[in-house]
Amino acid sequence: MEFLIFLAILAAVVVFVTRPLWRPLxxxxxxxxxxxxxxxxxxxxxxxxxxxREIRDAEMDHRTGKLSQADFDLIDRSLRAxxxxxxxxxxxxxxxxxxxxxxxxxxxxxRIPSGGERLPSP
Amino acid sequence: xxxxxxxxxxxxxLVCVYGIIASLYGARTGRQGWVDSGRRSVYALAGVAxxxxxxxxxxxxxxxxxxxxxxxxxxxxTPTAYKAxxxxxxxxxxxxxxxxxxSFWSSLILFLSRRRAREIAPYxxxxxxxxxxxFTTLTTFFANPFATTSNPxxxxxxxxxxxxxxxxxxxxxxLYSGYTMLTIPFAFAVAALIAKRTGAEWIALTRRFALAAxxxxxxxxxxxxxxxYVELGWGGYWAWDxxxxxxxxxWLLATAFLHSIxxxxxxxxxxxxxxxxxxxxxxxxxxxxxxxxxxxxxSIHAFVSxxxxxxxxxxxxxxxxxxxxxxVIWRRPLLRSEARLDxxxxxxxxxxxxxxxxxxxxxxxFWITFxxxxxxxxxxxxxxxxxxxxxxxVVPLTLIVVLLAGVGPILAWRRVTLAxxxxxxxxxxxxxxxxxxxxxxxxxxxxxxxxxLFACASFVLAVVVQEFWRGIRARHAMAGESPPVAVVAxxxxxxxxxxxxxVHAGLAVLLVGVAxxxxxxHSRYATLRPGQSAAIGGYRIKYVRPTVAAxxxxxxxxxxxxxxxxxxxxxxxxxxxxxxxxQDPSLGPIGRFFxxxxxxxxxxxxxxxxxxxxDVDPCAGGGSSSCLGPLQPQINxxxxxxxxxxxxxxxxxxxxxxxxxxxxxxxxxxRNARIVKILSLYTHHxxxxxxxxxxxxxxxxxxIGGLIMVCGALISLRPVPALSRVxxxxxxxxxxxxxxxxxxxxxxx
Numbered sequence: 001m002e003f004l005i006f007l008a009i010l011a012a013v014v015v016f017v018t019r020p021l022w023r024p025l026x027x028x029x030x031x032x033x034x035x036x037x038x039x040x041x042x043x044x045x046x047x048x049x050x051x052x053r054e055i056r057d058a059e060m061d062h063r064t065g066k067l068s069q070a071d072f073d074l075i076d077r078s079l080r081a082x083x084x085x086x087x088x089x090x091x092x093x094x095x096x097x098x099x100x101x102x103x104x105x106x107x108x109x110x111r112i113p114s115g116g117e118r119l120p121s122p
Numbered sequence: 123x124x125x126x127x128x129x130x131x132x133x134x135x136l137v138c139v140y141g142i143i144a145s146l147y148g149a150r151t152g153r154q155g156w157v158d159s160g161r162r163s164v165y166a167l168a169g170v171a172x173x174x175x176x177x178x179x180x181x182x183x184x185x186x187x188x189x190x191x192x193x194x195x196x197x198x199x200t201p202t203a204y205k206a207x208x209x210x211x212x213x214x215x216x217x218x219x220x221x222x223x224x225s226f227w228s229s230l231i232l233f234l235s236r237r238r239a240r241e242i243a244p245y246x247x248x249x250x251x252x253x254x255x256x257f258t259t260l261t262t263f264f265a266n267p268f269a270t271t272s273n274p275x276x277x278x279x280x281x282x283x284x285x286x287x288x289x290x291x292x293x294x295x296x297l298y299s300g301y302t303m304l305t306i307p308f309a310f311a312v313a314a315l316i317a318k319r320t321g322a323e324w325i326a327l328t329r330r331f332a333l334a335a336x337x338x339x340x341x342x343x344x345x346x347x348x349x350x351y352v353e354l355g356w357g358g359y360w361a362w363d364x365x366x367x368x369x370x371x372x373w374l375l376a377t378a379f380l381h382s383i384x385x386x387x388x389x390x391x392x393x394x395x396x397x398x399x400x401x402x403x404x405x406x407x408x409x410x411x412x413x414x415x416x417x418x419x420x421s422i423h424a425f426v427s428x429x430x431x432x433x434x435x436x437x438x439x440x441x442x443x444x445x446x447x448x449x450v451i452w453r454r455p456l457l458r459s460e461a462r463l464d465x466x467x468x469x470x471x472x473x474x475x476x477x478x479x480x481x482x483x484x485x486x487x488f489w490i491t492f493x494x495x496x497x498x499x500x501x502x503x504x505x506x507x508x509x510x511x512x513x514x515x516v517v518p519l520t521l522i523v524v525l526l527a528g529v530g531p532i533l534a535w536r537r538v539t540l541a542x543x544x545x546x547x548x549x550x551x552x553x554x555x556x557x558x559x560x561x562x563x564x565x566x567x568x569x570x571x572x573x574x575l576f577a578c579a580s581f582v583l584a585v586v587v588q589e590f591w592r593g594i595r596a597r598h599a600m601a602g603e604s605p606p607v608a609v610v611a612x613x614x615x616x617x618x619x620x621x622x623x624x625v626h627a628g629l630a631v632l633l634v635g636v637a638x639x640x641x642x643x644h645s646r647y648a649t650l651r652p653g654q655s656a657a658i659g660g661y662r663i664k665y666v667r668p669t670v671a672a673x674x675x676x677x678x679x680x681x682x683x684x685x686x687x688x689x690x691x692x693x694x695x696x697x698x699x700x701x702x703x704x705q706d707p708s709l710g711p712i713g714r715f716f717x718x719x720x721x722x723x724x725x726x727x728x729x730x731x732x733x734x735x736x737d738v739d740p741c742a743g744g745g746s747s748s749c750l751g752p753l754q755p756q757i758n759x760x761x762x763x764x765x766x767x768x769x770x771x772x773x774x775x776x777x778x779x780x781x782x783x784x785x786x787x788x789x790x791x792x793r794n795a796r797i798v799k800i801l802s803l804y805t806h807h808x809x810x811x812x813x814x815x816x817x818x819x820x821x822x823x824x825x826i827g828g829l830i831m832v833c834g835a836l837i838s839l840r841p842v843p844a845l846s847r848v849x850x851x852x853x854x855x856x857x858x859x860x861x862x863x864x865x866x867x868x869x870x871x
Contacts, residue, residue, distance in 0.1 A: 002123065002125045002126050005126055006125075006126050006129045006130070006133075009126075009130065009133070009170070009173065010133060013133065013137060013166045013169070013170065016162055016165070016166055016169075017137065017140065017141075017159055017162045017163050017166050018159060019159075019162065020154075020155045020156075020158035020159045020162065021155045021156070021159055023155055039239065039240055039241040039242070039317075039319050039321075039323065042238050042239060042323045043319065043321030043322055043323045045323075046321065046322035046323045046325070046326035047321070047322045049326065050322060050326075050387040050388060053387070053388070053618075054387075054388045054535065056616070057388075057535060057619070058534070058535065058536075060593070060596075060616060060619070061534035061535065062534075063592075063593075063596040063600070064589065064592035064593055064596055065542065065545055065546065065592055066532070066533065066534040066538065066542055066546055067534045067538070067542065068539045068541065068542055070539075071534075071536075071537055071538075071539060071542075075535075075536050075537070
């Protein structure tokens, strides 16, 4: 009985673990492309999330009186410019059509709209 | 089922070997099928570990003494809950628990990251399975929990009485969870170095595991401290025991890592430092496991020393440390900082300083903990070190940590103007200075460190209150929210920030409890007869009467005490000295009930302002050279009579012997009655007994502080608002005037 129990577990483990290798030969014979693009996107997404958090934190620091208006303007502008750069890199890594470098648009990126909108809800 | 258990361990070992090979092959060739197969090996390891653990638990619960570990650590009289927990009181069972937890947490992270970190994850899988392979090898070949005997005893030795406490049921699994969860950021950090992907992804994936590990270790340490306080009979909660320190070191390093990782996330700085820190934290988790397992340093918590296990652990630690150092040096060019410190008066500068202090604290604890081994290696004799060796270093460093826990939240990231600094420091600084002045006037400089710590803690609490108040005011100005709504919204939207502030407040409260209870504690021994009293810390404690109790598990000799403040009765306490039966037949059929393991049942009256703690030792005041001296003649006489009766029974035919020795035999009822009669001597002719009496102020705040820290950590653990759920694109952002999708937009001031 004990032997049968173990045999059943062994069979289940072997089937479960080797299941991804059962794909048709043509899918596994050739090496899949290296997933470096996916990793780059993930890295950039993590950097973007961190930058967004940093922008919110700076905003919070300003609102709670830790940052003067002048310091905040300086930091916020530079953070948002960094965020734009990350988003551009992300678009490029995702294969989105490249945005022509538009000096006017870049200048607008430094002038953040502040039209009564709230932070994105969680 | 022991055979199945043993076979499962071998299967787990093979799964680990296969998973490592499959993952590395998949990573090198880019074949996703092999990578997936390697990841599934971790899931399979978790499944196998669950079944193996369930088999072992089953053996404990049904008193199957054919398993060596069950006979060692359980008995028929052990309560069911403790039987379940007895599994991890043994070396073998605790190693199996390690595998179970490691495979569970590894499965969780690999499942969560199955579509992410495709270059890192296969290497991380191999490293996690490498840990699994190490521990399955130990359990399969050197500490097999499924080892059995062909001649099982009818009764087990029982669980160590000291471990029969609710906190001890949760303490080891929490510490092991902490240790095993720390291997996850370790594995991903190593994998990131190997795969040359040292970007932000591995941090984003594993940060919450590092925080969860920190939380589990912290709760485990707190439960251990509570157990020490109420169970060990010495009246303290922290003794700088090597095994306690083994959990504290990775906790300190993880604290440093959780702070410095924010600097890397935000500024791309301190990459070498963070990488080194998490590798050191992972190594220290294994060192902690080694300290508990090896028994190389004398500790109340450690298992018996096993040379094979020790050598295996030393080799593993050597590989981990050497490998970590090599990897960091090898990949140093990839770990360059993206930015520099803008100002020394900024949050990141304070975090960096705080990191250095925390690492120094961890190094001090590590050095002094291992000093006995170092001295033995050099001089040949093991020097014992105690709390006095730690305090001169730990106390000032702790003061700095507390102060920085207040300064950090006040400062903004990147830079702060002097005007802003003045504004931010005014209220908390005033509170801290006021506390310092008042306390110095009240207690003088006799306990200077405690006074300074109270002042620092007041400063931290004032900072946290100020931060909440400013946040509430900002939300009220912005959205017109009432204060309660604003608090909830504030915490919900900024969980990491405000969860962290709550943790800082908890730390301040906890350390107030520690400083007060250790600096202003009153403690004394008093040998009393019933009716006599002893004065301590403004109270008078009267020994009212002795008590006895007997059950199938234990017998106890106790004392009822009344505590008076002036003429007013403030508490009634009951302390007892509990004795568990020994399985050693040479102690005699009656004597073994008085000669087994012992534990203290302490009398405790807790309050927000002070604890009154008492422990009774009936052995110490009897005036006899042997413990329980006044009972010994009676015990010897009963032993002789009982042995004579048993000898007579052994001369009878086997069937009659079985009948007379069956569990329902009147012989055992007579034995039990005799034990009760012997015990009654303690109440009828009480002898003077010795009490340890302690009055400690503010101990309760230590536990409350710990709970506050747990609440803060749980808030921080919840996922941060997913700013990125809206797929943000640069094109949206730079388009004229309209709202930028996904990117935070300024709210109205």
